Amino acid sequence: MALMPVADALAKVLDGASPLPAETVVLTDSLGRVLAADIAATRTQPPADVSAMDGYAVRAADVTAKPVTLKIIGEVAAGRPYEGRVGKDEAARIFTGGMLPEGADTIVIQEDTKRDGDNVVISIIGKKGRHVRAKGIDFTKGDVLLKKGCRLSGRDVMLAAAMNHANLNVHRPPRVAILGTGDELVMPGSEPGPGEIVYSNGFAIAAMAREEGADVIDLGIARDNLDDTIAAIRRARESGADILVTTGGASVGDYDLVQKALAAEGLKMSFWKVALRPGRPMMHGKLGAMQVLGLPGNPVSAYVCGFLFLVPLIRRLAGNNETAHVPESAVLGSALAANDERADYLRAVLAPPREPGGLPVATPVPVQDSSLMAALAKAHCLLVREPFAPPAAAGSPCVILKLRL
Numbered sequence: 001m002a003l004m005p006v007a008d009a010l011a012k013v014l015d016g017a018s019p020l021p022a023e024t025v026v027l028t029d030s031l032g033r034v035l036a037a038d039i040a041a042t043r044t045q046p047p048a049d050v051s052a053m054d055g056y057a058v059r060a061a062d063v064t065a066k067p068v069t070l071k072i073i074g075e076v077a078a079g080r081p082y083e084g085r086v087g088k089d090e091a092a093r094i095f096t097g098g099m100l101p102e103g104a105d106t107i108v109i110q111e112d113t114k115r116d117g118d119n120v121v122i123s124i125i126g127k128k129g130r131h132v133r134a135k136g137i138d139f140t141k142g143d144v145l146l147k148k149g150c151r152l153s154g155r156d157v158m159l160a161a162a163m164n165h166a167n168l169n170v171h172r173p174p175r176v177a178i179l180g181t182g183d184e185l186v187m188p189g190s191e192p193g194p195g196e197i198v199y200s201n202g203f204a205i206a207a208m209a210r211e212e213g214a215d216v217i218d219l220g221i222a223r224d225n226l227d228d229t230i231a232a233i234r235r236a237r238e239s240g241a242d243i244l245v246t247t248g249g250a251s252v253g254d255y256d257l258v259q260k261a262l263a264a265e266g267l268k269m270s271f272w273k274v275a276l277r278p279g280r281p282m283m284h285g286k287l288g289a290m291q292v293l294g295l296p297g298n299p300v301s302a303y304v305c306g307f308l309f310l311v312p313l314i315r316r317l318a319g320n321n322e323t324a325h326v327p328e329s330a331v332l333g334s335a336l337a338a339n340d341e342r343a344d345y346l347r348a349v350l351a352p353p354r355e356p357g358g359l360p361v362a363t364p365v366p367v368q369d370s371s372l373m374a375a376l377a378k379a380h381c382l383l384v385r386e387p388f389a390p391p392a393a394a395g396s397p398c399v400i401l402k403l404r405l
Contacts, residue, residue, distance in 0.1 A: 022171055
């Protein structure tokens with residue numbers, strides 16, 4: 001099978017992937033979930049003109065000169081409106097959030113006043129509307145403020161609460177099952193024997209999936225025998241996983257059994273091998289309704305493939321409007337040689353622009369080996385080099401994909 005361009009491979013991964021069904025959750029459980037419907041305000045905020053400061057509610061017409069003495073006729077606190085009306089040469093003591101009494105049209109802050117028994121002396125000239133939060137200045141009943149496909153941040157949850165929604169209609173989060181493969185793998189905290197390595201790929205992929213709001217199912221490590229690998233794949237299907245991610249074993253060596261096990265279970269392969277560095281031996285297919293991504297065993301390759309393919313797939317299934325990673329512009333911090341037929345995703349660090357208004361500077365880490373996790377952890381972005389890109393000098397424009405830090 002020929003190497004498939006990255007864009008074509010991503011299109012195949014996303015082809016037919018539709019948002020998962022909707023469910024209703026309480027507001028406190030909505031963080032990170034994706035709205036399945038637009039959300040409109042059920043109330044106006046603020047519902048009336050209110051004071052933005054502690055002070056006195058007065059008529060601007062009564063404070064056109066200074067100083068002026070006004071009679072205090074009452075008090076207004078948040079949630080405790082004043083029932084009367086502020087008339088000529090009158091004032092009402094008011095606190096932040098208090099509803100502006102009828103007749104008043106401005107607030108004089110307490111720092112510009114002096115209390116004198118039942119009177120207040122105003123030491124500034126007033127202006128209509130000063131320190132008043134007008135009715136509906138934030139939003140009005142019926143305003144659609146949160147759109148379908150929005151992944152809810154803490155700010156969005158706050159807004160939904162203010163709009164008076166106790167429950168929200170959101171898409172079910174994707175279930176991502178993760179399977180490591182290989183006799184050489186041992187869990188963190190173990191003492192590796194000769195030829196053994198500590199399993200790390202699954203932890204990175206699980207973190208990546210959780211950051212995107214997915215539920216993670218840990219299938220552990222399958223040993224290098226066909227029965228063990230098939231059994232793990234069946235556990236993924238039985239768990240109701242929407243996506244199965246395997247790491248390692250996706251090539252064609254004697255001990256690379258993932259493809260054989262998936263084929264035995266009826267995998268419909270869409271591609272194997274992508275014109276990508278790192279990550280060429282990546283695989284995608286479907287087992288019934290379950291999407292399967294076979295990631296390489298090298299940790300950096302697995303991470304980059306997860307970033308490029310798993311993240312957009314999770315976002316699509318979650319109903320997120322923002323499926324794709326957004327390319328950004330930068331300049332090279334060091335020269336680069338010409339590229340070959342594979343798209344290169346170089347791990348790079350970012351530095352501030354070298355001049356005001358300039359672009360950030362992206363410098364590839366010195367060694368790009370796909371086994372080097374320390375270099376990956378240091379990186380701020382992936383520097384994208386298209387196939388057959390010509391040599392590029394330091395300072396040349398480049399394209400980056402920022403990594404979550």
